[in-house]
Amino acid sequence: MTKWIGSILILVASSGLGICQSQELKKHLDELEALQKLFYMLKSELQYTRAPFAELFEKIGNKMEKPYSVWLLNLSRRLREKGTGSFWEIWCLSIAEDMQVLYLKKEELEELKNVGKSLEYTESLELYMEQMEYRITHTRKAYETKRKLYRSMGIMGGIFLVILLL
Numbered sequence: 445m446t447k448w449i450g451s452i453l454i455l456v457a458s459s460g461l462g463i464c465q466s467q468e469l470k471k472h473l474d475e476l477e478a479l480q481k482l483f484y485m486l487k488s489e490l491q492y493t494r495a496p497f498a499e500l501f502e503k504i505g506n507k508m509e510k511p512y513s514v515w516l517l518n519l520s521r522r523l524r525e526k527g528t529g530s531f532w533e534i535w536c537l538s539i540a541e542d543m544q545v546l547y548l549k550k551e552e553l554e555e556l557k558n559v560g561k562s563l564e565y566t567e568s569l570e571l572y573m574e575q576m577e578y579r580i581t582h583t584r585k586a587y588e589t590k591r592k593l594y595r596s597m598g599i600m601g602g603i604f605l606v607i608l609l610l
Contacts, residue, residue, distance in 0.1 A: 451609070457602070463595060465598070475546050476580050479512070480577070498523040505520060515539070
């Protein structure tokens, strides 16, 4: 009886692990899409209102969900205070402090930091948005493939472990 209960627990745990891995991929994809939405909003605000960055970030931050809203509102506050440092230094500092809770990869955070160097130029913003579109498309394809793989491997790994232990 104990073996069967243990076997069921192993199967549930390994299946849960596979599902958790696939959910992390989904969260990553969702965050990339939210970031893309943020930059579409930023681009349109830059083109049509030409307001200072502090106002733009506050306006967009009030429309976005957490953690992006927190990041943008903190960035707006820091820009208004503007103690020491350039815009890019404040941009990088806010990314380092507020964006670590996301499921973004290290290179995606670096690209996000680099976009702050030339944020006022819509051409560089459009280039970043094209890169984001490519990354989202690639991530979506990988998600569809890996989601099934992770779930299957979780279940199959659990079955294999149960067979080994029995």
